[in-house]
Amino acid sequence: MPRIQIDIAKPSRREEARRITGHNELRVIFPNTPLAVRDALRxxxxxxxxxxxxxxEAGTVELVLAEVMNNIVEHALAGREDGMVELQISHGPSGLRCCAYDDGIAMPGNRYPVTSPPQPDVPLLDQAEGGFGWFLIRTLAEDLEYIRENGRNCLKFRLAVGRNLRAS
Structure with a gap:
């Protein structure tokens, strides 16, 4: 079974005020296998x-994270046995801020794909590669940003969910 590392950040004194106002962070690190993606998502x-x-909201989060993590495993880290994926999620008043990191190959043109929406009159197998997944990510996520730095990919985005919660 793949090993998954989970970190729920404990804030320092300085960060305590942020935690009290609703900011929490979750960090999950897992190997690049489809089974590990499923376990990491769960x-x-x-x-x-x-x-x-x-x-x-939970469905939106699960769908977007599944698309992002599967894209990393299937494309950026394809064929590598040593690749790891790191997912960081923090919660705040604007929703969930997510960052997915990997050390795989860069996205073509150093940017995330901008594709047309799926065509309803075209059979599923004939749809353009990457079109539907990226269409979902771009439709459901906000503030989408891709950065390639020091040999690492970072996809940042925000999911506008859980915004009406008060910290306990």
Whole structure:
């Protein structure tokens, strides 16, 4: 079974004020296998349960994270046995801020793909590669940003969910 590292950040005194106003951080590190993605997704969703997201919000989070993590494993880290994926999620008043890191190959043109939406009259197998997944990510995520720095990929985005929660 793949090893998954989970870190729920404990804030320092200086960060305590941020935590009290609703900022929490979850960090999950896992190897680049489809099974590890599934386990990491289950672990991540469990780590976000305290936010009491609605069913629709949880579905949005799960869908976007699954697309992002599977893209990393299938494309950036394809064919590598040593690759690791790191997912960092923090919660605040604007929702969930997410960062997915890997040391795989860069995205073509050093930017995330901008594709057309799926065509409803075209059979699923004939749809353009990457079109539907990236369409979902771009539609459901906000503040999407891709950075390639020091041999690492970083995809940052925000999911506008859990915004009406008060810190306990």
């Amino acid at each position: 672990t991540t969703m469990g780590g976000l349960q305290h936010l009491q997201l609605t069913e629709d």
